Amino acid sequence: MPGKKSRSLASQLITVTFAVLVLVFAVSLLITRYFVGQVKLEHAQKDLGFLAHNKTHQIEVDMKKIEIQGKMLKELLSLGTLDERELLSFIDKQFFENNQLRSVCIAQDPVVGTPPVLYQFLAGKTISKKMDGADYQFMDWYQIPDLTNWEYWSEPWYDTYATGRILVSYSLPIQLAGNRGILRLDMPLESLQRMAQQVKIYKTGYAILLTNNGTIVTHPADSLLMNYTFFDLAEELGDPTLRDLGRKMCSGRTGFLRVPKQNKQPASWYYYLPLQTNQWTLAITVPEKELLADLNKLLLVLFVAALGAYFVFSGVVYISSLRLNYTLKPVIESFTRIGSGDFQTPIPELPHIREAEILGEAVSAMQNALQKYVENIRLVTDEKNKIMDEVIFASAIQRNLVPKNIGQPLSGGRISSFGILEPAGEIGGDLYDYFLLDPDTYCFAIADVVGKGIGAAMTMTMVTTLLRSIAPGQNKPELILKRVNGFLIENNLESNFVTIILGIIDLTTGRMTFANSGHVPLYIVNPARKLRKYSETHSTALGILKNLKIGSETVSLEPGDTIVVVTDGVTEAMSSNEAFFGYGRLEAVLENLPQTHPEITANAILTEVHAFSNQATHKDDISILAIEYLGNGRLSNP
Amino acid sequence: MFLACSANSLRRVLLFIYSALLLLSLAACRDCDVPAKSETKPDAMVQEDTTTVKIRFLPKWLHQAQFAGIYMANAKGYYRDRGLSVEIQYGGPDHSATTSLRDGFTDITCLSIFHAIRYNEQEKPLVYLAQLFQKNPNMLIGKKRAGLSSLEDIKGKKIGIWGGEYGEHVQLFLKDLDLDTEFVRVNWSVNLLLSNAIDLSNVMSYNEYHRVLMAGLDPDELFIVPFRDIGYDMVDDGLVTTREFYENNPQACLDFTAATMQGWLYAFEHTEEALDEILRIMRQYHLPANRNHQAWMLEVIKDLVLDYPEGIGVLSRNDYDKVCDLMEKHKVIRNRIDYERFYPFARKKK
Numbered sequence: 003m004p005g006k007k008s009r010s011l012a013s014q015l016i017t018v019t020f021a022v023l024v025l026v027f028a029v030s031l032l033i034t035r036y037f038v039g040q041v042k043l044e045h046a047q048k049d050l051g052f053l054a055h056n057k058t059h060q061i062e063v064d065m066k067k068i069e070i071q072g073k074m075l076k077e078l079l080s081l082g083t084l085d086e087r088e089l090l091s092f093i094d095k096q097f098f099e100n101n102q103l104r105s106v107c108i109a110q111d112p113v114v115g116t117p118p119v120l121y122q123f124l125a126g127k128t129i130s131k132k133m134d135g136a137d138y139q140f141m142d143w144y145q146i147p148d149l150t151n152w153e154y155w156s157e158p159w160y161d162t163y164a165t166g167r168i169l170v171s172y173s174l175p176i177q178l179a180g181n182r183g184i185l186r187l188d189m190p191l192e193s194l195q196r197m198a199q200q201v202k203i204y205k206t207g208y209a210i211l212l213t214n215n216g217t218i219v220t221h222p223a224d225s226l227l228m229n230y231t232f233f234d235l236a237e238e239l240g241d242p243t244l245r246d247l248g249r250k251m252c253s254g255r256t257g258f259l260r261v262p263k264q265n266k267q268p269a270s271w272y273y274y275l276p277l278q279t280n281q282w283t284l285a286i287t288v289p290e291k292e293l294l295a296d297l298n299k300l301l302l303v304l305f306v307a308a309l310g311a312y313f314v315f316s317g318v319v320y321i322s323s324l325r326l327n328y329t330l331k332p333v334i335e336s337f338t339r340i341g342s343g344d345f346q347t348p349i350p351e352l353p354h355i356r357e358a359e360i361l362g363e364a365v366s367a368m369q370n371a372l373q374k375y376v377e378n379i380r381l382v383t384d385e386k387n388k389i390m391d392e393v394i395f396a397s398a399i400q401r402n403l404v405p406k407n408i409g410q411p412l413s414g415g416r417i418s419s420f421g422i423l424e425p426a427g428e429i430g431g432d433l434y435d436y437f438l439l440d441p442d443t444y445c446f447a448i449a450d451v452v453g454k455g456i457g458a459a460m461t462m463t464m465v466t467t468l469l470r471s472i473a474p475g476q477n478k479p480e481l482i483l484k485r486v487n488g489f490l491i492e493n494n495l496e497s498n499f500v501t502i503i504l505g506i507i508d509l510t511t512g513r514m515t516f517a518n519s520g521h522v523p524l525y526i527v528n529p530a531r532k533l534r535k536y537s538e539t540h541s542t543a544l545g546i547l548k549n550l551k552i553g554s555e556t557v558s559l560e561p562g563d564t565i566v567v568v569t570d571g572v573t574e575a576m577s578s579n580e581a582f583f584g585y586g587r588l589e590a591v592l593e594n595l596p597q598t599h600p601e602i603t604a605n606a607i608l609t610e611v612h613a614f615s616n617q618a619t620h621k622d623d624i625s626i627l628a629i630e631y632l633g634n635g636r637l638s639n640p
Numbered sequence: 641m642f643l644a645c646s647a648n649s650l651r652r653v654l655l656f657i658y659s660a661l662l663l664l665s666l667a668a669c670r671d672c673d674v675p676a677k678s679e680t681k682p683d684a685m686v687q688e689d690t691t692t693v694k695i696r697f698l699p700k701w702l703h704q705a706q707f708a709g710i711y712m713a714n715a716k717g718y719y720r721d722r723g724l725s726v727e728i729q730y731g732g733p734d735h736s737a738t739t740s741l742r743d744g745f746t747d748i749t750c751l752s753i754f755h756a757i758r759y760n761e762q763e764k765p766l767v768y769l770a771q772l773f774q775k776n777p778n779m780l781i782g783k784k785r786a787g788l789s790s791l792e793d794i795k796g797k798k799i800g801i802w803g804g805e806y807g808e809h810v811q812l813f814l815k816d817l818d819l820d821t822e823f824v825r826v827n828w829s830v831n832l833l834l835s836n837a838i839d840l841s842n843v844m845s846y847n848e849y850h851r852v853l854m855a856g857l858d859p860d861e862l863f864i865v866p867f868r869d870i871g872y873d874m875v876d877d878g879l880v881t882t883r884e885f886y887e888n889n890p891q892a893c894l895d896f897t898a899a900t901m902q903g904w905l906y907a908f909e910h911t912e913e914a915l916d917e918i919l920r921i922m923r924q925y926h927l928p929a930n931r932n933h934q935a936w937m938l939e940v941i942k943d944l945v946l947d948y949p950e951g952i953g954v955l956s957r958n959d960y961d962k963v964c965d966l967m968e969k970h971k972v973i974r975n976r977i978d979y980e981r982f983y984p985f986a987r988k989k990k
Contacts, residue, residue, distance in 0.1 A: 141827065142832070146831065149798070150835070150837050157831055215855040229928040229930050234930055234932040234933060238931065248856055252856045
């Protein structure tokens with residue numbers, strides 16, 4: 003294709019293969035990733051769930067112990083039978099039974115006016131102290147169970163009054179000697195944190211422990227601990243998905259959720275479940291890329307394998323195409339030579355590929371056909387050349403049949419003639435002729451054989467020859483033409499229709515008898531450029547009807563009169579805008595002749611016809627014959 | 641009036657205009673509001689001109705973005721540039737601002753205007769230096785699922801109100817509404833509301849309200865009553881000092897006030913830098929430094945401080961009268977102190 007650079011077979015094969023492979027590979031990768039990913043996530047959910055349940059169980063062991071201890075102590079206190087020593091002893095025993103129990107506080111309604119008593123295990127023994135001045139009734143651990151009359155696990159709180167540590171407290175409403183009060187059992191937050199912080203899974207998976215309010219108790223980022231809630235984190239990261247997750251986690255539900263990549267946080271999966279005791283939440287989170295690390299490795303291996311396969315395949319295709327090219331090279335050269343005309347070029351052996359063999363057979367067949375065709379062309383051309391030689395020869399003969407314009411008047415200067423025959427091709431179908439029948443009788447003819455080429459030329463030749471042979475001794479043009487007609491009918495020539503004007507002039511009297519068989523009009527121009535036009539035909543064209551009746555007409559010529567006869571090549575000459583030269587222009591030429599000399603007259607007509615007509619489209623023979631009757635004495639032209 | 645500016649937009653351009661007007665105003669106030677040197681203590685004033693004046697400032701609460709203007713004025717050297725050496729003390733529930741002021745441990749602090757007026761009459765004469773919060777930040781919030789959807793629903797509910805000076809004026813106002821509610825004195829924890837021990841809680845828009853949101857509750861789950869929407873549209877925190885301190889150090893008080901307001905404008909315009917400074921101070925005092933919460937607080941306070949169209953730091957006569965009307969109605973005070981005496985930087989009537 004012009005303007006479009008063709009690409010090698012190897013390049014096209016590799017490109018197409020690459021596109022198909024990429025498509026197939028991408029689809030297979032996506033399908034693999036989806037299904038294997040689902041399986042991996044199911045496994046991860048089980049793994050994380052198992053770990054989370056174990057860890058919450060571990061965390062809650064001590065908390066449940068504290069709940070049981072609290073309820074036992076509440077029962078004892080409600081009985082009101084314990085004295086201070088027995089109470090101290092009981093609490094001391096509880097410290098031994100649960101090393102996560104760090105302090106116990108018994109607070110009565112402030113109305114009673116008795117300060118809370120705090121029991122602590124210090125230096126190997128349990129001591130009690132009164133918390134004078136503490137504004138305890140407005141602290142969560144007191145006020146919330148007091149207002150709700152429910153047991154209450156507190157949020158982590160900083161005990162500035164006694165232990166100086168962050169505690170998580172279990173508070174129970176109690177009755178002490180008929181007064182309301184709150185029993186509080188404390189455990190250090192750090193023990194819960196320590197247990198949750200032990201969680202390590204996958205590469206960087208970790209546990210987050212959240213309080214009821216979403217406060218982050220354990221997290222790898224220390225700056226968040228006891229400072230940020232999960233919702234603070236979500237807000238700071240601008241991640242509404244994280245906030246939704248926080249709400250689910252703090253609602254006491256269990257779940258496994260994905261949080262999409264946001265800002266610098268990678269996409270992660272969270273498994274979360276509540277602690278049964280205080281409804282805090284333990285969540286274990288792992289970046290998705292770690293959960294799916296094996297899958298990603300598998301996909302990478304598949305990708306590399308596919309890439310390798312592609313390169314191997316491309317290499318094989320490339321080498322194969324090179325081999326094919328190597329094999330095809332002499333074939334291509336051979337075809338190129340054939341294409342440039344060397345049809346004899348032998349076709350080399352083609353590779354044993356079906357398509358190549360078919361191509362070779364086709365080229366071979368084409369080569370044979372071309373050889374035959376070229377031979378035919380050569381024969382036809384030779385024949386044509388021979389014919390053309392003969393035509394050229396015939397043309398020469400034909401031109402020789404037409405009288406030569408000798409430039410001298412005939413018959414003692416009584417008549418002067420000048421003729422022009424301009425065939426459209428090598429040979430033509432027009433003729434003109436003039437000759438003396440006897441010293442005082444002048445005969446002229448102009449004819450147009452219908453048709454062109456060899457046939458018309460031959461007819462013209464025969465008619466000329468016939469005229470010359472039968473005219474002597476005749477003084478009636480119609481009889482001569484009748485014989486010509488008979489000849490044409492009898493010989494059944496291919497081009498046997500002939501229009502003709504034949505005239506016989508008595509040079510002594512100036513009487514001219516002529517017959518017009520279907521030819522264009524005859525003109526007589528006198529020296530004053532006055533025209534006489536003889537349009538009447540005396541019969542149809544010769545060669546059509548066997549018993550043709552032919553008439554004639556006799557006119558008198560004055561010395562100086564010029565007879566002008568032409569063939570239709572003059573009147574039907576066509577201009578570039580398809581207008582005919584016509585009789586009007588012919589008559590105008592004759593009326594404006596500078597001289598009435600036959601040669602000038604004939605050339606003037608021809609010049610005008612040439613000027614008028616489009617030479618490229620001029621397809622008809624042109625014949626012009628001008629005859630000037632000079633009388634018995636020579637006339638000089640005006 | 642030493643601060644005359646016109647803007648209530650929070651945009652940076654207007655902050656710049658605030659800054660420019662603030663500086664112009666300060667220059668003007670040197671001639672109009674500060675008592676003549678001969679009226680006070682000439683020796684002290686002479687000393688003021690040549691030596692650094694030390695000022696102890698006590699925040700009314702723990703260090704947080706509520707006092708960002710003070711921190712930034714100090715950090716950017718606005719106090720030092722005016723010949724002041726400001727000590728920022730440690731505040732909080734265990735360090736009462738009024739007690740510290742009364743006992744002479746503090747020179748300047750911030751109090752709600754309600755406290756300042758009562759303290760002025762009942763304990764020690766005060767001078768109000770500037771009005772910081774031009775809008776009231778108090779809100780009542782409760783969970784809609786507790787059956788709260790209108791003010792009528794508050795009837796019979798438990799409302800947690802802060803104790804002491806922090807909740808008294810709120811309680812007076814709610815009594816005015818005659819809502820037949822049960823007041824429960826609470827400390828500063830929002831856990832009572834979150835654990836449903838109370839139905840509604842008194843919160844600040846810049847602080848506890850955000851903590852409730854950051855406990856996972858969405859605004860559309862909350863019944864929220866901003867006090868200013870139900871008639872309690874009194875201004876809130878302002879800068880105060882004792883009359884004694886003011887009369888001894890009038891120029892220092894003016895400079896402290898101007899530098900503080902300049903610090904506020906800087907904090908609003910350079911939020912991240914201000915947050916860095918706030919968190920640095922909080923960490924220095926081992927306080928939980930939650931940047932997200934402090935950012936919220938600073939943003940809300942920006943709205944509170946820049947709300948007044950006539951200027952930053954201005955106590956209008958109308959706002960002053962509104963507070964006095966409520967206090968007289970509830971017999972918290974008997975005779976209101978003259979506006980211009982209580983607030984000597986007030987714009988003079990022409």
